[in-house]
Amino acid sequence: xxxxxxxxxxxxxxxxxxxxxxxxxxxxxxxxxxxxxxxxxxxxxxxxxxxxxxxxxxxxxxxxxxxxxxxxxxxxxxxxxxxxxxxxxxxxxxxxxxxxxxxxxxxxxxxxxxxxxxxxxxxxxxxxxxxxxxxxxxxxxxxxxxxxxxxxxxxxxxxxxxxxxxxxxxxxxxxxxxxxxxxxxxxxxxxxxxxxxxxxxxxxxxxxxxxxxxxxxxxxxxxxxxxxxxxxxxxxxxxxxxxxxxxxxxxxxxxxxxxxxxxxxxxxxxxxxxxxxxxxxxxxxxxxxxxxxxxxxxxxxxxxxxxxxxxxxxxxxxxxxxxxxxxxxxxxxxxxxxxxxxxxxxxxxxxxxxxxxxxxxxxxx
Amino acid sequence: xxxxxxxxxxxxxxxxxxxxxxxxxxxxxxxxxxxxxxxxxxxxxxxxxxxxxxxxxxxxxxxxxxxxxxxxxxxxxxxxxxxxxxxxxxxxxxxxxxxxxxxxxxxxxxxxxxxxxxxxxxxxxxxxxxxxxxxxxxxxxxxxxxxxxxxxxxxxxxxxxxxxxxxxxxxxxxxxxxxxxxxxxxxxxxxxxxxxxxxxxxxxxxxxxxxxxxxxxxxxxxxxxxxxxxxxxxxxxxxxxxxxxxxxxxxxxxxxxxxxxxxxxxxxxxxxxxxxxxxxxxxxxxxxxxxxxxxxxxxxxxxxxxxxxxxxxxxxxxxxxxxxxxxxxxxxxxxxxxxxxxxxxxxxxxxxxxxxxxxxxxxxx
Numbered sequence: 085x086x087x088x089x090x091x092x093x094x095x096x097x098x099x100x101x102x103x104x105x106x107x108x109x110x111x112x113x114x115x116x117x118x119x120x121x122x123x124x125x126x127x128x129x130x131x132x133x134x135x136x137x138x139x140x141x142x143x144x145x146x147x148x149x150x151x152x153x154x155x156x157x158x159x160x161x162x163x164x165x166x167x168x169x170x171x172x173x174x175x176x177x178x179x180x181x182x183x184x185x186x187x188x189x190x191x192x193x194x195x196x197x198x199x200x201x202x203x204x205x206x207x208x209x210x211x212x213x214x215x216x217x218x219x220x221x222x223x224x225x226x227x228x229x230x231x232x233x234x235x236x237x238x239x240x241x242x243x244x245x246x247x248x249x250x251x252x253x254x255x256x257x258x259x260x261x262x263x264x265x266x267x268x269x270x271x272x273x274x275x276x277x278x279x280x281x282x283x284x285x286x287x288x289x290x291x292x293x294x295x296x297x298x299x300x301x302x303x304x305x306x307x308x309x310x311x312x313x314x315x316x317x318x319x320x321x322x323x324x325x326x327x328x329x330x331x332x333x334x335x336x337x338x339x340x341x342x343x344x345x346x347x348x349x350x351x352x353x354x355x356x357x358x359x360x361x362x363x364x365x366x367x368x369x370x371x372x373x374x375x376x377x378x379x380x381x382x383x384x385x386x387x388x389x390x391x392x393x394x395x396x397x398x399x400x401x402x403x404x405x406x407x408x409x410x411x412x413x414x415x416x417x418x419x420x421x422x423x424x425x426x427x428x429x430x431x432x433x434x435x436x437x438x439x440x441x442x443x444x445x446x447x448x449x
Numbered sequence: 450x451x452x453x454x455x456x457x458x459x460x461x462x463x464x465x466x467x468x469x470x471x472x473x474x475x476x477x478x479x480x481x482x483x484x485x486x487x488x489x490x491x492x493x494x495x496x497x498x499x500x501x502x503x504x505x506x507x508x509x510x511x512x513x514x515x516x517x518x519x520x521x522x523x524x525x526x527x528x529x530x531x532x533x534x535x536x537x538x539x540x541x542x543x544x545x546x547x548x549x550x551x552x553x554x555x556x557x558x559x560x561x562x563x564x565x566x567x568x569x570x571x572x573x574x575x576x577x578x579x580x581x582x583x584x585x586x587x588x589x590x591x592x593x594x595x596x597x598x599x600x601x602x603x604x605x606x607x608x609x610x611x612x613x614x615x616x617x618x619x620x621x622x623x624x625x626x627x628x629x630x631x632x633x634x635x636x637x638x639x640x641x642x643x644x645x646x647x648x649x650x651x652x653x654x655x656x657x658x659x660x661x662x663x664x665x666x667x668x669x670x671x672x673x674x675x676x677x678x679x680x681x682x683x684x685x686x687x688x689x690x691x692x693x694x695x696x697x698x699x700x701x702x703x704x705x706x707x708x709x710x711x712x713x714x715x716x717x718x719x720x721x722x723x724x725x726x727x728x729x730x731x732x733x734x735x736x737x738x739x740x741x742x743x744x745x746x747x748x749x750x751x752x753x754x755x756x757x758x759x760x761x762x763x764x765x766x767x768x769x770x771x772x773x774x775x776x777x778x779x780x781x782x783x784x785x786x787x788x789x790x791x792x793x794x795x796x797x798x799x800x801x802x803x804x805x806x807x808x809x810x811x812x813x814x
Contacts, residue, residue, distance in 0.1 A: 087472055092687055095472050103688060104465035106450065107457050107641065109766045140507050140643055141666065144683035148666040179665045270684055276472065278505055278643045278686030300544045301506065301513040302666070318509035319635055321643030321686065322457055323468060401474045 093420030102330035116314025143268030146280035223378030362445025400433035458785030467695035481679025508633030511645035588743030727810025765798035
């Protein structure tokens with residue numbers, strides 16, 4: 085099956101096999117050494133010297149960790165939303181009693197750094213900004229460097245969900261001064277789901293210390309204190325650490341710049357291929373994601389039906405739309421362990437599925 | 450290496466290999482079918498018809514889920530503690546702002562159902578009781594049936610940490626009327642760490658609904674609502690579901706009654722073997738755990754040194770003590786995937802380690 089969804093992504097055989105290694109003591113020296121290697125490897129790809137902790141949760145757990153460690157009840161916060169994962173951040177701030185102001189952009193559009201700057205000027209009481217780097221629900225990549233310049237230029241604290249970009253699209257945590265940055269194992273990292281990564285600037289620790297929201301399992305200070313002893317506060321997902329250890333080797337051997345180039349090449353190819361079939365891309369040109377492409381489902385074709393045929397007849401798993409886009413778009417993932425052949429086979433499957441549905445490409449203008 | 454700690458436990462090859470299967474869509478039909486099988490299989494071993502949800506966390510995450518879904522701020526609660534994991538429950542109730550009364554029993558002792566009954570009589574305002582079934586830190590198994598009779602007889606709500614007992618030691622959730630019951634994949638289930646199980650009685654859902662503590666990632670209602678569609682609210686640890694699916698097959702094929710009998714036999718053998726070396730068992734007779742044995746470290750022998758020699762010279766990983774018992778006991782795990790040969794080899798390694806440390810067994814009385 086050609087798994088062309090934006091996560092979980094295919095796991096290379098070597099990585100999957102590494103995860104099947106003999107179980108070890110999570111409080112012993114082998115685990116400590118592995119944790120050190122994995123932490124260092126992930127931190128390098130984050131392009132940071134900040135502390136980085138690893139949690140046994142999926143990406144949403146890391147989003148919650150960012151919120152409960154850095155926002156107190158009744159605290160005003162700006163949440164920039166360009167899709168479902170921005171909305172998840174918004175909901176998290178609401179659930180934990182912060183007072184969010186939502187700066188929403190239309191689905192398919194990126195966040196506008198100028199509007200963020202204005203919003204911060206208009207709301208001097210807001211200390212913290214939450215933003216999604218790569219919005220998988222719309223296939224849109226935010227201009228994070230410019231957003232960070234606006235937020236940090238205004239002296240605010242910045243929390244970034246880079247779950248589906250980090251390791252696939254460059255994120256320069258230190259250069260861009262990103263305070264809290266999140267990612268998850270099941271995306272570009274080529275590992276099964278269940279581990280999440282959180283990098284924290286020096287300022288993050290100060291904010292964390294004064295944040296009054298209760299936390300325990302997701303307490304980042306506990307994680308950091310244990311990490312100093314080569315451990316985790318709670319039993320970690322050891323088999324996923326084994327996988328990460330191997331996946332980082334593969335990334336290193338390919339070269340991270342080559343990994344980025346591959347993702348960009350695949351993004352370009354998928355966009356070009358979809359358009360060549362007469363399909364319309366959902367997100368704005370210049371901000372289309374190199375990890376997932378969102379495509380408008382042609383009129384008269386049911387997304388669920390398209391996905392079902394692609395899956396059952398052409399062995400390709402596409403993603404549907406989420407929330408209000410459920411019946412409007414389908415999505416094609418091209419992140420993590422993905423070869424040129426996977427991309428070509430996926431495009432071919434889309435083409436065959438559309439033929440099977442008697443889709444007629446619109447006449448060229 | 451003979452991994453003789455009380456979790457993570459050794460994973461059978463077939464289970465580890467099952468976890469290396471090709472990644473699948475967590476929102477697709479294969480995952481839904483697997484989730485149904487795993488949920489049903491786990492629920493059968495819980496001996497319950499209650500709802501059961503599966504979380505991507507370690508056991509401590511499930512403990513937090515039990516607390517944040519069932520205890521509101523300022524709510525009085527009784528926490529029975531017989532060791533470190535009881536203390537963890539206590540700390541969780543404190544972190545989340547409940548008002549715990551601790552009913553502490555000396556390390557090595559079980560909780561006394563009569564004292565629980567008295568405490569509930571003396572504290573009519575307490576609605577909820579938290580208790581550990583099997584306390585891995587002291588190698589003590591609480592008389593859960595009798596405790597449940599006391600708590601439920603007094604009309605209270607009962608939350609049970611059965612993380613290290615369930616699937617190894619019988620727990621009759623329905624017969625004993627246990628409201629919320631927790632377990633974790635890395636114990637008797639023979640699976641790598643990262644999944645946790647929570648069963649909930651009908652009353653639990655009513656309590657959950659009125660509980661005001663905020664929660665999101667660990668919200669059990671969200672988990673249950675998604676489960677009704679064969680999904681999880683957040684990306685699940687798919688490779689660990691693959692492992693669970695296979696491990697449940699192995700348990701079924703051995704027969705759960707045989708699994709219990711094996712654990713009891715190994716418990717007996719380890720207790721007898723340790724005593725035959727002149728060592729003293731830490732916990733009270735009649736309440737010694739069939740999943741982990743705690744042994745008093747003989748005078749003049751350093752626990753860390755004993756563990757190091759067992760590990761480096763005799764290829765056996767023993768656990769140390771936790772908290773105040775760190776320098777007083779060592780622990781020998783015999784749960785999950787553990788054969789007679791593993792037990793014998795582990796005992797032999799303890800014996801050789803003691804010889805190497807020039808330990809002299811005390812003269813028999």
